[in-house]
Amino acid sequence: MTDLGQDAVDLCRALVRRPSVTPQDAGAQEALAARLRQAGFSVESVTFSAPGTPDVVNLFARFGEGAPHFAFAGHTDVVPPGDLARWRSDPFAAEIDGGEIIGRGVVDMKGAIAAFAAAAASFCARGPFKGSISLLITGDEEGPAINGTEKLLAWAAERGARFDHCLVGEPTNPDALGDMIKIGRRGSLNGTLTVTGRQGHVAYPQRADNPIPAAMRLAQALAAPPLDAGTALFDPSNLEIVSFDVGNPAFNVIPAQARARFNIRFNDHWTPQSLAAELQTRAARAAQGADFALAFEPCNALAFVTEPDAFVGLVAGAVERTTGRRPKLSTSGGTSDARFIRAYCPVLEFGLVGQTMHMVDERAPAAEIGALAAIYEAVLDDYFRVFAHG
Template sequence: MVARLTGLRDPLALARALIQRPSVTPEDAGALDVLAEALERLGFVCHHIRSATGGPEIRNLYARLGQGGPNFCFAGHTDVVPPGKGWTVEPFEAQMIDGRLFGRGAADMKGAIACFVAAVARRLEDGKPNGSISLLITGDEEGPAVDGTVKVLDWLAARGETLDACIVGEPTNPHRLGEMMKIGRRGSLNCRLTVFGTQGHSAYPHLADNPIPRLLDILNRLTAQPLDQGNAHFQPSTLALTTVDVGNPATNVIPAEAKAGFNIRFNDMHSGASLTRWIEKTVAEAGGEVEVKVEVSGESFLTPPGPLSEQLAEAITQVTGLTPDLSTTGGTSDARFIKNHCPVVEFGLVGQSMHKSDEHVMVADMEALTEIYRRVLIRIAG
């Protein structure tokens, strides 16, 4: 049974309606239409922005209420990861059990999007804001992220439209609502190394050029020392080996090449470019013929504590009684794109079950999050 939207001040009905749209990246499945319908009822002007530079067409939504400044933005995504196996409930039925809402995307992050809308509906009960409120919602956050938020930001820039502050509704809290907000994120770099040698018989190693010892030497050089010790806002950067491959089915053959892969999660003491230079220098010092392929999926960034984080923290404390940690932990998010346009902070629901089977959120947490967002709207949008 599909949830029906009636009043919008309660986030539950909209959250259920969104979850019931199986919007597994890159499919939208009508999720953004459901959201646009709700926003238009509140007076928003909605723009559907499509892009297909990275493959299948991606749908995105930008909606704005008001014309004046400041323009306060809620940002997030309606796309979800595949449900996978192990569910005890249907992943797209949005079932309610013992005060919890179950479904793929409940925590990450359709629940928070519903709280965005409910917060705006409650704020509008007191009249129109002095500034503007906008929502930037993508269908390409869980995927390659090349046709989503970054394309909407480009579209806004082309129109001469700016954002003044933004909250991304990612599930930032580890266990309890109010524990943590994100004021930055580490960057992520993936590297693939291929060391070339000369194949030969293992009984005659002097007639071959074994690439495996050189690969091990390179990996030892890369992991011999910590990248840094961290700083006031970031944990130490990490390098994690993710694969070592030779693919040699024979026991008496020295292979012609050996491969390895690793991932670096780096703080703002580094950049993708500086780490690439370090990798290339380390490989060159080891010698031999080596191919290095580097992909940076996101740079590290930090929104220094200031008015946005302070106003959000005050609202969190008023509603939950907790003082949130200002964290930069976790993976990447679309905040890495928004930070180039305005101050951005991430705060959403509890993320303990995100991407897992039986993903769920507490309905009471959705009510509290809605109230937190409403209070922030009063402070920033007027």
């Protein structure tokens, strides 16, 4: 393994050994900060707070001055490990077994953070360049995402930071390193359908109004027909009913209310407002006199896309040159902190293979973490050669 690869692997293992389950940092960001300071980065730790949410530690590091300003972004927080007895080894020991590093957060996404920190350190050590490299690191991506990247971006902007492009290290590859770059994400909207009837005895249905049949009919109306046929860069939007509840423990009581909760993953054909209006229209058509209400949760996950351009081609080229694979450009999957970054600059996502993220025995080959570091350094080489002109 190259010195760059070994540096990335060593840092990954150091980060995994900090059990930074959201919202705890457990020293993960300080371990990263120490490596970045060693490489000459200025590093600031920033804690954000909000009523009803835990305080969250975030990190901003920068090397260089002025434009072009390239940023890497990621999160050091991880999901809980689950049943420890089912793991091959301690999920926070970062042991290597069969060439793979095993541990919570290796894939999502301490491996990528270690890779881009090592790549940035290596690139900066090679000599002067025109522009800046920054790292935006939060501890609030797996949690409510209130005291993390969104506030860190605003904090950096208030201090004069202007980002030209950003690469997020989320695990984007389905099967092999080099498979896929995320150029956007679908939006996510949560809602609740409530149908109100009249409680009564099941032996006297004429004295009651059972809300369940109407709730089933309305839920079906929300989900069908399809919301759309997809767009040029997105799959069709999709509504899934995720729970159906009446809260009724008795067999001889007709309940007073029925509730269905749902989530919509939507493409750039929609906004939360236009979706809410469409679903309200569908429900009204199917109501047949039923007393219903639709309510939607606040939405901070809008559909977005970074149109294929010189930056997208540059990153894809660096991936192909390093791995021999031409990555597919995709908007699939869930949400990520890229949804906040897109308000500041064009943003892409590329990281490790995601097959074991959030699972027991989350793991990644050490060689692939080293290869990812080489890809990130190739991106930096090409980026400052192409964009650092004038």
